[in-house]
Amino acid sequence: xxxxxxxxxxxxxxxxxxxxxxxxxxxxxxxxxxxxxxxxxxxxxxxxxxxxxxxxxxxxxxxxxxxxxxxxxxxxxxxxxxxxxxxxxxxxxxxxxxxxxxxxxxxxxxxxxxxxxxxxxxxxxxxxxxxxxxxxxxxxxxxxxxxxxxxxxxxxxxxxxxxxxxxxxxxxxxxxxxxxxxxxxxxxxxxxxxxxxxxxxxxxxxxxxxxxxxxxxxxxxxxxxxxxxxxxxxxxxxxxxxxxxxxxxxxxxxxxxxxxxxxxxxxxxxxxxxxxxxxxxxxxxxxxxxxxxxxxxxxxxxxxxxxxxxxxxxxxxxxxxxxxxxxxxxxxxxxxxxxxxxxxxxxxxxxxxxxxxxxxxxxxxxxxxxxxxxxxxxxxxxxxxxxxxxxxxxxxxxxxxxxxxxxxxxxxxxxxxxxxxxxxxxxxxxxxxxxxxxxxxxx
Numbered sequence: 001x002x003x004x005x006x007x008x009x010x011x012x013x014x015x016x017x018x019x020x021x022x023x024x025x026x027x028x029x030x031x032x033x034x035x036x037x038x039x040x041x042x043x044x045x046x047x048x049x050x051x052x053x054x055x056x057x058x059x060x061x062x063x064x065x066x067x068x069x070x071x072x073x074x075x076x077x078x079x080x081x082x083x084x085x086x087x088x089x090x091x092x093x094x095x096x097x098x099x100x101x102x103x104x105x106x107x108x109x110x111x112x113x114x115x116x117x118x119x120x121x122x123x124x125x126x127x128x129x130x131x132x133x134x135x136x137x138x139x140x141x142x143x144x145x146x147x148x149x150x151x152x153x154x155x156x157x158x159x160x161x162x163x164x165x166x167x168x169x170x171x172x173x174x175x176x177x178x179x180x181x182x183x184x185x186x187x188x189x190x191x192x193x194x195x196x197x198x199x200x201x202x203x204x205x206x207x208x209x210x211x212x213x214x215x216x217x218x219x220x221x222x223x224x225x226x227x228x229x230x231x232x233x234x235x236x237x238x239x240x241x242x243x244x245x246x247x248x249x250x251x252x253x254x255x256x257x258x259x260x261x262x263x264x265x266x267x268x269x270x271x272x273x274x275x276x277x278x279x280x281x282x283x284x285x286x287x288x289x290x291x292x293x294x295x296x297x298x299x300x301x302x303x304x305x306x307x308x309x310x311x312x313x314x315x316x317x318x319x320x321x322x323x324x325x326x327x328x329x330x331x332x333x334x335x336x337x338x339x340x341x342x343x344x345x346x347x348x349x350x351x352x353x354x355x356x357x358x359x360x361x362x363x364x365x366x367x368x369x370x371x372x373x374x375x376x377x378x379x380x381x382x383x384x385x386x387x388x389x390x391x392x393x394x395x396x397x398x399x400x401x402x403x404x405x406x407x408x409x410x411x412x413x414x415x416x417x418x419x420x421x422x423x424x425x426x427x428x429x430x431x432x433x434x435x436x437x438x439x440x441x442x443x
Contacts, residue, residue, distance in 0.1 A: 064095030075106060083110035084118045091121075100131030111142060119146035120154040127157075127166075136167025147178065155182035156190040163193070163203075172203030183214060191218035192226045199229070208239030219250065227254035228262045235265075235275075244275025255286065263290035264298040271301070271310075280311025291322065296331035299323075303337060307346070316347025327358065335362035336370045343373070343382075352383025363394065366440060368402035371395075372410050379417065392417045392429050397436065 068089045074082035087106035090099045104125050110118030123142035126135045140161050146154035159178035162171045176197050182190035195214035198207045212233050218226035227250045233239050234247035248269055254262035267286035270279050284305055290298035303322035306315045320341055326334035339358035342351045356377055362370035375394035378387045395414035399407055418426060 068095030078113065080110040080113035080115040084115050087118065100125065104131035116146040116149040116151045120151050140167040152182045152185040152187040156187050159190065176203035188218045188221040188223040192223050195226065195229065212239035224254045224257045224259045228259055231262060248275040260290040260293040260295040264295050267298060267301065284311045296326040296329050299326035300331055300334045303334065320347045332362040332365040332367045336367055339370065339373065356383055366401055368398045368406055371398035371401065388417055388420045389425055389429055392421060393432055396433050
C-alpha cells in the first residue's frame with residue numbers, strides 16, 4: 001500500500017532534511033531517496049535558503065507558507081530541487097493547498113531536469129492515478145529514469161512492475177534483476193521480494209537457502225513480512241535446520257509489530273507447546289490480538305477455547321460470537337462449528353434448518369466433516385423430509401475428500417445407502433457428484 005514516510009527536503013549542499021510529512025508514494029521506510037549533491041549560484045541560493053531555514057525551523061521560523069514562497073521563487077527559475085520540494089509541499093498541503101495535480105506538475109518539471117527523486121515520485125503518482133490519469137506505463141517510464149540513476153526505491157518499484165506485468169510485459173527474471181540492485185543497496189522491501197522469488201523459483205532457480213539469506217537481511221531492518229517468513233523457514237526446516245525456538249523468535253518479532261498471521265501462529269504454538277511452553281492463557285492473548293484484526297483462524301480458535309474451556313471458563317455465547325465472526329468471512333471451520341452448535345443446541349436454540357445452512361456453506365468449500373453431517377441430516381430427515389439420494393451424494397463427497405477413519409466411516413455409510421437406491425437413482429447421483437467435482441476442482 002502507499003504509506004506515509006517522512007518528508008525529504010533537498011538543500012544546497014545535498015543534505016536531506018527530515019520532517020514529519022509525506023512526500024514519496026512508497027511502500028516502506030526502505031524507499032528513502034538517496035542524498036543528491038546539488039549546488040547553485042548566488043541569487044538562487046539567496047532565494048532557496050530562507051525556504052530551507054523555514055522548513056527546518058531555524059531561528060524558530062518554522063513557517064510552511066514562507067518555505068513554499070521561497071521554493072516557488074527558485075522553482076520558477078527551473079531549480080530542480082526547489083521544484084521537487086514544492087511538489088512535496090503541494091502533495092502534503094504544507095504551506096500551499098493540498099493538490100496532487102500541482103504536485104505532479106512540479107515533480108514533472110524537476111523530473112525533466114533529471115532529478116531522480118522527482119522522477120520516482122512522479123512514477124508513484126502515475127501508478128496511483130493521483131493528480132494525473134492512472135498510467136502504469138508512464139509510471140514504468142519514470143521509475144526507469146530514476147532507477148538508471150541508482151535510485152533504490154525506483155529500482156524496487158520497477159521490479160514490482162515487471163513482476164506483476166503492470167505497464168510492461170511481465171518478466172520475472174527482469175523483476176529479479178531490479179530487485180537485486182535495490183536489495184544490494186539495502187532496500188528492505190526489495191530484499192524481501194527477492195527472497196520470495198527464490199522461495200517460489202520465479203525468475204530464478206528455486207533456492208530455500210538463498211531465500212532465507214535475503215529474508216534475514218530484510219528482517220534485520222524490521223521488515224515484518226521477512227520476519228514472518230523466517231519464522232516459517234525455521235518452523236518447517238526450509239533452507240535452515242528446523243528450529244522451533246528460533247522460529248518462535250522471528251514470529252514474535254513480527255507479532256510484536258502487529259502481524260496478524262504471526263500472532264495467530266504464536267497462539268497456535270502456545271496451544272500445542274511447539275517451541276514454547278504450552279500455555280493456554282498466552283495462546284489466548286495472541287489469538288485475541290489476531291482475531292481483533294479479523295484473522296479468521298484466530299477467531300475460530302478463540303471460539304474453540306470458549307466452547308471447550310481451554311484457558312477460559314466455558315462460554316458458548318462467547319464461542320458463538322467468535323465462530324460467527326469467522327464464518328461470515330467464509331472460514332469453513334467456523335461455518336462447520338456454527339452448524340454443530342445449531343444442530344446440537346449448544347449456546348443457541350436447536351435449529352436444524354440453520355444448522356443445514358452452515359453445514360452447506362462449509363460443505364461447498366470441501367470440508368468432509370460438513371459433507372458427512374449434511375448426509376446425516378438428509379438421511380434422518382432433520383429439518384427436511386428423509387431422503388436417500390442426497391445422503392448418498394454427500395457421503396460420497398465426504399469419502400472422496402477425507403482420509404483415514406473419516407474416509408472409512410463415510411465410505412461405509414455411502415455403500416450402505418447405495419443398497420437402498422435404484423440403479424437409475426445411483427446413476428443420477430453419480431452424475432451429480434461428477435458435476436460437483438468439475439465445479440470444485442482440487443488444488
